[in-house]
Each structure stands twice: as C-alpha cells, then as structure tokens.
C-alpha cells in the first residue's frame with residue numbers, strides 16, 4: 047500500500063504540473079488569438095470608415111461641382127429675369143400711357159353728352175360708359191402702383207401734418223358713393239394734435255380703399271363707421287361695417303396680391319374689383335412703419351379694418 051502511494055504521489059504531481067502547463071498555454075493561445083482578432087476587427091472597421099470618408103469626399107466634390115454649375119445657371123437666369131422685369135415695367139408704362147389718353151377722351155365726351163340731356167335711356171347708357179372708364183382708370187392706377195412696389199420704386203413723399211386730414215380730403219367723394227348705395231356713413235369726431243410724418247396722398251389712398259371696400263361689401267340700409275383712436279405712440283384708424291363679413295381663415299390672406307375672399311359667395315361683388323386695394327394699402331402702411339389688419343366675427347357679421355401709423359416724436 048505504501049509503495050502505491052510512493053509511486054502515485056510524484057506521478058500525480060507531474061500530472062498536475064503538466065495540467066497547469068497545458069491550461070496556461072491554452073489560455074495564452076486563446077488570449078493572443080482573441081487580442082489579434084480584436085485588433086484585426088478594429089483595423090477592418092477603420093478601413094471601412096476610411097473608404098466611406100473617401101466616398102463621401104467624392105460625393106461632396108461631385109455635389110459642389112453640380113452646385114457651381116447650378117449657381118452659374120441661376121446667375122444667368124437672374125440676369126434674364128432682371129431684363130424681363132425691366133421689359134415688363136417699360137411695357138406697362140407705355141400701355142398705361144396709351145390707354146389713359148383715349149380713356150380720358152371717352153370719359154370727357156361721355157360727360158359732355160350727359161349734359162346735353164338726350165333722353166333717359168341714353169343718359170343711363172352714358173352713365174355706364176363714364177363709370178366703366180372710372181373703373182378702368184382705377185385698375186390702371188393700381189397696376190402701376192403694383193409694378194412700382196415690385197420694382198421697389200414706390201417712394202413716399204413724407205411731410206408733417208395732422209393725421210385726420212387724410213380722411214377730410216376724401217370724405218366728400220366717399221359720401222357720394224355711400225349715398226348711391228344707400229349705406230349710412232357715420233364719421234366720428236376727428237381728434238386734434240395727431241401729428242405724423244407721412245405721405246398724405248398715399249395714406250388718403252389707404253383710407254379710401256378701406257372705406258370703399260366697406261361700402262361695397264355692406265348691403266343697403268346698413269352702416270359704415272369711421273373713427274380714430276390714439277394707441278400709445280400710434281394713431282389708429284378704424285373702419286367698421288355691418289356687411290358680409292370675412293371667414294376667420296381669410297382675414298390675413300385678403301392682404302395678398304389679387305386675393306379675393308373665397309368663402310364669400312357674391313360673384314357680382316367679386317367682379318367689381320381685382321383684389322389689389324388691400325395689397326397696395328398694406329405696402330403703403332408698411333412704408334410708414336405702421337401696421338394694418340382686419341377683424342371679423344365671421345361671414346354675415348360685419349368687419350372692422352384698422353391701420354396704425356406712428357405719431358411724430360416731439
């Protein structure tokens with residue numbers, strides 16, 4: 047039995063050492079292969095990124111070349127556009143002149159014939175001719191203003207004056223329009239000392255556009271009111287009507303060029319204009335560092351248009 051132990055112990059020790067050796071070698075082998083693999087893997091990823099960066103650089107280069115070509119073309123079309131715009135302006139000013147001259151004589155002779163008292167029917171026809179020429183003249187003025195706005199040439203000739211004067215000058219003509227349509231025009235007291243630095247003619251044009259709209263979109267026997275309020279450093283003009291009203295989604299849109307409210311169903315009223323008056327008014331007010339807007343409680347519930355202009359600093 048002792049013999050067995052004597053032989054077995056060194057044998058077992060040797061076996062144990064051999065075991066350690068094998069484990070150490072295997073783990074070293076595993077570690078080194080794993081480490082090598084990791085490095086190899088990282089290298090592969092780096093390689094892929096380098097390739098992708100190179101590809102991206104090629105794309106960027108191609109795109110910047112395309113961009114260069116495009117901006118070249120754009121510069122050319124900008125030049126062409128500027129030329130076309132210039133041609134449009136020239137054509138417009140020539141057309142305006144050529145239309146206005148015969149229009150003035152049609153209107154003049156029409157009025158002359160009305161005075162001749164030719165008969166009721168003839169007088170009615172002649173009145174149609176005169177009012178049609180007025181409408182055309184107004185369209186021509188609006189188109190000219192629009193072209194000037196687009197060319198950045200609508201200059202304000204500013205002077206210092208008492209703001210409510212803008213309404214005083216135009217009220218006689220507006221009252222006639224209201225009377226013709228049987229709309230009551232209520233003008234509230236004009237405040238004193240509302241001094242501004244502005245273009246009186248252009249601001250009268252804004253007031254006239256708003257008042258004429260109010261009369262146009264208000265049925266007979268209803269009212270249109272004009273009043274002013276000082277609001278801080280501004281003087282605000284209000285034109286309130288009891289007319290057809292505006293859908294809430296359109297109170298801003300109507301200040302766009304050629305925009306006429308789509309929810310209003312009256313085709314006849316729409317045909318009486320071109321959707322230019324408010325767009326021009328907006329530009330004029332903007333040129334005075336002011337603001338313009340419309341409020342309505344909805345279709346059929348009237349509207350209030352307002353515009354504000356800064357008072358002159360003391």
Ligand SMILES: Nc1ncnc2c1ncn2[C@@H]1O[C@H](COP(=O)(O)OP(=O)(O)OP(=O)(O)O)[C@@H](O)[C@H]1O
Nearest residue numbers: 259260263291300306307319320321322323324349
């Ligand atoms: N007081 C108002 N009540 C209801 N709708 C209005 C009123 N004022 C303007 N609108 C709406 O806004 C639209 C644009 O007004 P704008 O004055 O620009 O054009 P227009 O009166 O139709 O034509 P133009 O002024 O060129 O003769 C009108 O067509 C109308 O739909």
Ligand SMILES: [Mg+2]
Nearest residue numbers: 259319323324
């Ligand atoms: Mg109008």
